[in-house]
Amino acid sequence: MSEGFRDSRxxxxxxxxxxxxxxxxxTTCLRRGVGAVIVKDRRILATGxxxxxTGLAHCAETGCLRQQLGVPSGQRHEICRGLxxxxxxxxxxxxxxxDIDGATIYVNTQPCVVCAKMLINSGIEEIVYQNPYPDExxxxxxxxxxxxxxxxxxxxPAR
Numbered sequence: 001m002s003e004g005f006r007d008s009r010x011x012x013x014x015x016x017x018x019x020x021x022x023x024x025x026x027t028t029c030l031r032r033g034v035g036a037v038i039v040k041d042r043r044i045l046a047t048g049x050x051x052x053x054t055g056l057a058h059c060a061e062t063g064c065l066r067q068q069l070g071v072p073s074g075q076r077h078e079i080c081r082g083l084x085x086x087x088x089x090x091x092x093x094x095x096x097x098x099d100i101d102g103a104t105i106y107v108n109t110q111p112c113v114v115c116a117k118m119l120i121n122s123g124i125e126e127i128v129y130q131n132p133y134p135d136e137x138x139x140x141x142x143x144x145x146x147x148x149x150x151x152x153x154x155x156x157p158a159r
Contacts, residue, residue, distance in 0.1 A: 012042055016106040017130055017152050020085075023047045024108055028058040029082055030067065032109065036085035038093060038124070040103040046096075048088030052081045074134040077114050086115040090122050104128060106152070113138040120145045128152050 010018065016037050024035030028051035038046045052058055059081060066080055077084075083091070086107055093100045101123030110133035111119060119127060120141065126148040142149050 011155075013106075013128060013152060014154055016044075016104075017108065017128065017154075019044070019047070020106045020108045020130070023049050024085070025049075027051055027085075028060065030059050030064045031073075034085040034107065034109045036089040036105055036107040038089050038100050038103050038105050040100070045098050045100055045103060046089045046093040048083075048085045048090070048092055050082050050085045050088070053083065056081065074112065077112060084112065084115050085109075086111055086119060090118055100124060109133050110135065111138055111142070113141065116141050120147060126150070 009015075016039055020035040020037045022035065023037060024033040026035070026049045027033040032050070034050045036048045037044060062081070066076065069076075069079070071079065086105060089105065090100070092098075102125050103123070104126040105119065105124050106128045108130045110129045110131065111127060112133060112135045116135075116138040124147060127142065128150055130152045139149070
């Protein structure tokens with residue numbers, strides 16, 4: 001590199017979080033767009049966004065049951081037709097035989113308790129998230145599990 005060259009590229013964290021936000025653009029959820037990118041050794045292994053299972057009618061067609069029932073954010077996940085971004089990323093990796101043990105997941109929203117349990121059992125070693133989510137149990141379980149969890153901070157050097 002020449003003298004005075006300044007690398008203006010995004011850090012790895014910025015790059016992968018930007019991709020998670022792009023993946024979220026594919027959401028079929030009417031309430032929140034969430035995207036996830038699973039990475040190991042700076043290589044993308046799988047992605048996922050929140051939405052209904054493949055082949056089923058999207059919530060825009062059927063209406064959001066959670067909205068219809070007035071269910072607050074962070075509650076009653078079982079009545080949602082959709083899967084969360086983290087779940088879809090784990091499923092994508094499993095479906096295509098991709099080992100995610102020891103990987104990092106970038107997700108633009110803090111995982112809920114259901115996703116936290118799946119991430120713990122999947123072998124994910126680090127979770128980097130951007131936006132908070134009202135789920136204290138998820139955070140307590142992740143802390144107990146020993147998975148490294150950190151809030152994305154733009155402009156920090158790559159890790």
